[in-house]
Amino acid sequence: MKKKYILRIILLLIVFFLQLSFRHLIEIQGAKPDLIILFLIYTAFRDDPYFAMSMGFLSGLLLGMVGPNIMGIDVISKVLLTYLVSKTHENLHKHNTIVIVIYIAAAMLFNDLVFSLLHYGIKIKLMNALYTVIIGTPIIKLMYYIFQESDQAIEDR
Amino acid sequence: MRNKKFIPEILLIIYLIAGIGFYILPHNAKIGMNKFFSDVILFPYTKVYSIFNHFFLLQRENELLKTEVIKLNYEIGKMIEYQIENQRLKQLLNFQEIKDYKEIVFARTVGISGDIREYGNLIIDKGKNHGIEENLPVINYEGVIGKIIQVFNETSVVQLILDKDSRLSCINQRSRQIGILEFKDNNPDRGYLNYVPRSADMQKGDKIITSNLGGVFPRGLLVGTVEETNAGNDLLMNVKIQPAADFSHTEEVFVIIR
Numbered sequence: 001m002k003k004k005y006i007l008r009i010i011l012l013l014i015v016f017f018l019q020l021s022f023r024h025l026i027e028i029q030g031a032k033p034d035l036i037i038l039f040l041i042y043t044a045f046r047d048d049p050y051f052a053m054s055m056g057f058l059s060g061l062l063l064g065m066v067g068p069n070i071m072g073i074d075v076i077s078k079v080l081l082t083y084l085v086s087k088t089h090e091n092l093h094k095h096n097t098i099v100i101v102i103y104i105a106a107a108m109l110f111n112d113l114v115f116s117l118l119h120y121g122i123k124i125k126l127m128n129a130l131y132t133v134i135i136g137t138p139i140i141k142l143m144y145y146i147f148q149e150s151d152q153a154i155e156d157r
Numbered sequence: 158m159r160n161k162k163f164i165p166e167i168l169l170i171i172y173l174i175a176g177i178g179f180y181i182l183p184h185n186a187k188i189g190m191n192k193f194f195s196d197v198i199l200f201p202y203t204k205v206y207s208i209f210n211h212f213f214l215l216q217r218e219n220e221l222l223k224t225e226v227i228k229l230n231y232e233i234g235k236m237i238e239y240q241i242e243n244q245r246l247k248q249l250l251n252f253q254e255i256k257d258y259k260e261i262v263f264a265r266t267v268g269i270s271g272d273i274r275e276y277g278n279l280i281i282d283k284g285k286n287h288g289i290e291e292n293l294p295v296i297n298y299e300g301v302i303g304k305i306i307q308v309f310n311e312t313s314v315v316q317l318i319l320d321k322d323s324r325l326s327c328i329n330q331r332s333r334q335i336g337i338l339e340f341k342d343n344n345p346d347r348g349y350l351n352y353v354p355r356s357a358d359m360q361k362g363d364k365i366i367t368s369n370l371g372g373v374f375p376r377g378l379l380v381g382t383v384e385e386t387n388a389g390n391d392l393l394m395n396v397k398i399q400p401a402a403d404f405s406h407t408e409e410v411f412v413i414i415r
Contacts, residue, residue, distance in 0.1 A: 017202060021206055024405050029346075030342075030344055030346055030347075049165040049168075050164070050165060050168055053165065053168055053169060053172060054168075054172075056172070057172045057175070057176075060176065061179075064179055065190060065191055065194035065195075065198075066191070066194070066195075067191075068184070068187035068188050068190070068191040068280070069187075069277070069278065071179045071180065071182065071187045071190070071191075072176050072177065072178070072179030072180025072181070072182070073176075073180060075172065075175060075176030075179055075180075076173060076176035076177065076180065079169060079172040079173060079176060080169075080173070083165065083169045086165070087165075118180065123342065
């Protein structure tokens with residue numbers, strides 16, 4: 001069990017550094033995908049709510065440390081996000097493409113809403129949401145495929 | 158069992174209180190934490206990232222700089238001619254020399270060279286102890302970056318011209334038309350020169366420089382070029398500006414001490 005959590009934390013750090021370093025390279029017309037939100041949705045789908053919220057807190061803290069102006073907002077947004085995903089996915093078929101699409105789009109819009117309320121004023125980045133949905137759906141499906149067996153093997157031990 | 162049902166909510170409340178705590182921290186404390194995080198925890202990452210960045214960008218940068226040197230040599234030749242002419246005219250008019258700046262201070266951005274566009278400002282490693290004051294212009298080798306808005310002993314906060322609250326008085330170098338530069342959504346692709354009359358002479362490719370009307374930036378610093386113009390409303394023209402500075406690479410900047 002513990003090994004699975006350590007792997008998730010390492011994965012979060014990798015995603016964080018990828019987002020920090022290379023996200024601007026795949027920017028299209030100002031739109032950028034949010035890899036951390038994809039990771040948090042996946043974690044909230046796969047793991048228990050305590051761990052998912054802790055990942056939300058940690059990712060928010062890391063993002064806040066990089067941008068002192070928005071320190072705290074990412075923590076609030078990401079913790080609420082993981083809590084809501086954990087609470088609502090119970091009876092859904094999480095491998096279903098439509099479910100994944102809806103969750104990514106809703107999570108992106110929710111994140112923008114929190115930032116709108118606490119920082120920017122009303123600003124919903126629809127292009128970012130669309131871009132994240134387009135590249136995020138196959139990424140989450142791929143993560144299911146890659147980690148399904150390894151997670152299961154760790155849990156079985 | 159019944160109590161256990163509430164544990165996620167308790168954890169949620171604890172994390173939210175922590176988040177609000179970070180949110181309401183004084184700005185100095187936030188910057189201190191950011192500096193510690195960047196200097197200590199992210200240090201190996203920043204080193205590797207900068208080596209990686211240098212490795213891939215060096216060749217491209219070298220070619221660009223060579224082209225720039227050729228252009229500048231040509232410009233210097235012209236400038237010397239203008240300077241001689243200017244001095245002669247000043248002598249004729251008995252003008253006194255006015256120097257635009259006292260000193261130019263080199264500074265590095267504190268922390269990582271990530272996606273600073275999200276935040277509208279950046280922090281540099283020079284502060285009061287290096288002679289930095291509020292409202293000093295900040296540039297890089299490409300053009301205007303922003304101005305100092307907050308100064309601490311060892312660091313300062315730079316408000317980028319991209320910031321949604323930034324307004325910069327500019328002038329078209331060719332036609333001398335004045336306007337106010339603003340960026341929407343902190344986005345370098347959404348810069349507009351506002352308050353330009355519809356009848357103004359603005360052409361694609363015109364260089365936009367600082368006008369010194371705001372009193373912060375000395376006249377003549379390159380801000381960007383006119384990318385597109387079209388008829389706006391009855392009175393004003395829409396002028397889209399491409400900024401000269403590349404805001405995704407602002408690791409090294411210069412503060413002009415006036």
